[in-house]
Amino acid sequence: MKNLVLAAVAALAFGSAALADPLKIGVASEPYPPFTSPDASGNWVGWEVDFMTAICKQAALDCVITPTAWDGIIPALTSGQIDVIMSSMTITDERKKTIDFSDKYYKTPANVVATKGSGIKPTPEGLAGKIVGVQVSTIHETYVQKYFAPTAAEVKTYQTQDEANQDLAAGRIDAIMADSIALDAFLASDAGKACCESEGAVTDDPVVLGAGVGFGLRKGDPLLPKLNEAIKAIRADGTYDAITAKYFASTIYSE
Amino acid sequence: MMMSIGAVAAASTLDLLAYSPPGWGATLLKGLLNSIVIALGAYGLGLLIGIGGAFGKLYGGPVLKDLLAVYTTIVRAVPELVLILILFYAFTGVLNEALLAWGFDRVQISPIVTGIAVLGIVQGAYQTEVLRGGILAVPSGQIEAARAMGMSRGLLARRITLPLMASNALPGMANLWLNATKDTALLAVIGFSELTQATKQAASTTKAFFTFFAAAMVLYLCISLLSTFLIGRIEKWARRGQRDMRG
Amino acid sequence: MGAAWPTGYEGLMRDFLKPHRIILLAIALALVAFCVLKLRWDWLAEPKYQIALLQGIWRSIWIMVVTMVIGMLLAIPIGLAQAAGPWYLATPARVFCTVIRGTPLLMQLWLLYYGLGSLFPTIPGIRDSVLWPILRQAWPYAVVALSLSVAGYEGEVMRGAFKGVPHGQLEAAKSMGMPRLTILRRIWLPQAIHRVLPTIGGETVLQLKSTPLVSTITIMDTYAVAGRIRQDTFIVYEPLILLAVIYMVITGIIVLAFRWFERRLPTRTA
Structure with a gap:
């Protein structure tokens, strides 16, 4: 027992000494191109990473990316393993019960992608009898459960969007619904080009599809106004548009 | 024609596994290093808990004995994955809440330390049982003989019980070391960048699933074969001077 | 009183x-x-979670039982090949056991599910084949991976068990003119299995504890259902506590069942 206590104390001392103060930005540890994905040397790259660098510079914060499993990212925030969620997380009323959100920093429509020539339409009728894949605990899953689940043969949930893409390419599922930008990136890849095509956007439902993507913070975190000001500032001075132009042909900030 | 396709495939596979970018070799090796560090740390922490737990279970007071029984029973009955999740959130969450309640700041605990602590607590339960069995298998005649010669408790433990226990417990402890290296893979599920997670990231970014998973299997197999070899040497050394029981 | x-x-x-x-x-x-x-615990009152949990528990148990049975059946020839087979059978069996025991089950599962899945698009006509409705589902991969795992670990145990059967018995049977297959069926196999039986209870518990891994390949087992509830409700600890309790209860039932079974078993060891 004494050993256990000693070990715990040692672990604590070591842990707190090793990592002093930088703000831990929680990113889903699974690749979500073109927003967040690791490159071959293990560095995180993508639009959201560049955006974060700009925000942290603007707000004079010392930020460090901390990969965290997507399905546990909110508990990781509330239990203090990370300080901010920056993982294309949409602002929803349901999530607001548990955490605070900054202002939105991007918003894009949701699309359905299916295997080529499947004749699938992004409607409940168009997906009747099909297997639909979607990333777990996303707004898209809520949408699929609400609109498509009653008619679809099965709704399969994935820990990551990438696994859903992978299973669509492998033919294990018939269609996926996700953020249009992420799906465009998949369709532009070799695997996506070979197998699949976009079937267009789903009918909007603001209650489910939410108010855009924002930073997630612990309730009452004093950091919130600072981040909001930084978002406003880099949108005003053109930094935001410059970053966007690097990755996308058009704006990803729809009202 | 077929040959050239094969050559291209081989070249691109090697490119993907090359040490420097665009190859993912360095990332995989970094993951492997993390896995080994976590396994070593967890095994060491488990050993501390295990030795304490084994002696506690045999010679401790009734309360300690019962508490240890609860600990080993729960850990051995619940899947490692579930334990890792519970401890992962509880370890930092409860700690930080306690610190906040007492007016301190949150502490940041590095992922590696959390991983070591979580797997160490799991290892500790199994090692407690193995070491307890090892102590029980020490012939009581030897202990009585030492006592009769007036050896103190500390000396008895150091000279007689611990060395004999070590050789009795070696096969079980060796198995637990192999488990420790393999259990690090479970940390991938909570997003730790050890070998399995690094492999998955490399595989899903490049879509070369087979290449990377096979490469990671080879790395894990290397750890296991190397460990088995070293354990064999250690076992030989530990059993030196003992009569072969099998005659 | x-x-x-x-x-x-x-x-x-x-x-x-x-x-x-x-x-x-x-x-x-x-x-x-x-x-x-x-x-x-208010979420427990919701019928949709109750049904999902019961289904999840059923799936966990189902996977555990099926893979245990298949794995044990595979372990017998693997153990026999190592204990008495010619080199061209013994070597592959040995390599198989080393690979299975030397690598994490999670990795094996992903190699099967994602590795094979990524090869599907390169195989023409696979989507029209009779096997496709099975190949596109997740559970066959879980069953194969978990069964092979049991086969690898128990194959090693069976090897020891086959080797542990006293030589005199086999020689006695041989000298009485028993054919080799009959010796295997009547003497060698029953004794080896009898030696392995006490370990099966423990192995079954280990297998139960491996089943949550299948949640990583989209199978909604107990673990996945609890994860689902946590994600829906953002409750951190409670579903995990329930999960631990569920697994402890199942483990308890397995242990008791095997203890009861062992007591009924005739002990004939000399």
Whole structure:
């Protein structure tokens, strides 16, 4: 027992000494191109990473990316393993019960992608009898459960969007619904080009599809106004548009 | 024609596994290093808990004995994955809440330390049982003989019980070391960048699933074969001077 | 009151209820009461979660039983090949056991599911084949990976068991002119299995504890359902506590069942 206590104390001392103060930005540890994905040397790259660098510079914060499993990212925030969620997380009323959100920093429509020539339409009728894949605990899953689940043969949930893409390419599922930008990136890849095509956007439902993507913070975190000001500032001075132009042909900030 | 396709495939596979970018070799090796560090740390922490737990279970007071029984029973009955999740959130969450309640700041605990602590607590339960069995298998005649010669408790433990226990417990402890290296893979599920997670990231970014998973299997197999070899040497050394029981 | 009980039972109760135990039990009860009263369990009242949990438990048990049976059946030839087979059977069996035991099950599962899945698009006509409805589902990969895992670990155990059967018995049978297959069927195999039986209970518990891994390939087992509930409700600890309790109960049932089974088994070891 004494050993256990000693070990715990040692672990604590070591842990707190090793990592002093930088703000831990929680990113889903699974690749979500073109927003967040690791490159071959293990560095995180993508639009959201560049955006974060700009925000942290603007707000004079010392930020460090901390990969965290997507399905546990909110508990990781509330239990203090990370300080901010920056993982294309949409602002929803349901999530607001548990955490605070900054202002939105991007918003894009949701699309359905299916295997080529499947004749699938992004409607409940168009997906009747099909297997639909979607990333777990996303707004898209809520949408699929609400609109498509009653008619679809099965709704399969994935820990990551990438696994859903992978299973669509492998033919294990018939269609996926996700953020249009992420799906465009998949369709532009070799695997996506070979197998699949976009079937267009789903009918909007603001209650489910939410108010855009924002930073997630612990309730009452004093950091919130600072981040909001930084978002406003880099949108005003053109930094935001410059970053966007690097990755996308058009704006990803729809009202 | 077929040959050239094969050559291209081989070249691109090697490119993907090359040490420097665009190859993912360095990332995989970094993951492997993390896995080994976590396994070593967890095994060491488990050993501390295990030795304490084994002696506690045999010679401790009734309360300690019962508490240890609860600990080993729960850990051995619940899947490692579930334990890792519970401890992962509880370890930092409860700690930080306690610190906040007492007016301190949150502490940041590095992922590696959390991983070591979580797997160490799991290892500790199994090692407690193995070491307890090892102590029980020490012939009581030897202990009585030492006592009769007036050896103190500390000396008895150091000279007689611990060395004999070590050789009795070696096969079980060796198995637990192999488990420790393999259990690090479970940390991938909570997003730790050890070998399995690094492999998955490399595989899903490049879509070369087979290449990377096979490469990671080879790395894990290397750890296991190397460990088995070293354990064999250690076992030989530990059993030196003992009569072969099998005659 | 007490006099009505058989003395054995009374003695047992006295042994169990030592003074410190009563205090520990009180603390444990207080902990349970705290968990029940102070934590959030309202989600358990929702029928959709109840149904999902029951389905999940059923899937976990189903996978555990099926893979245990298939794995044990595979372990017999693998063990025999290593113990007595010619080199061209013994070597592959040995390599198989080394690979399975030397690499994490999670990795094996992903190699099968994602590795094979990524090869599907390169195989023409696979989507029109008769096997496709099975190949596109997740459970066959889980069953194969978990069965092979049992086969690898138990194959090693079976090898030891085959080797442990006393040589004299086999030679006696041979000298009586028994054909080799009959010796295997009548003497060698039954004795080897008899030696392995006591380990099967423990192996089954280990197998139960491996089943949550299948949740990583989209199978909604108990673990996945609890994860689902956590993601829906953002409740951190409570579903995990329930999960731990569920697995402990199943483990308890397995242990008791095997203890009962072992007591019924005739012990013939000399």
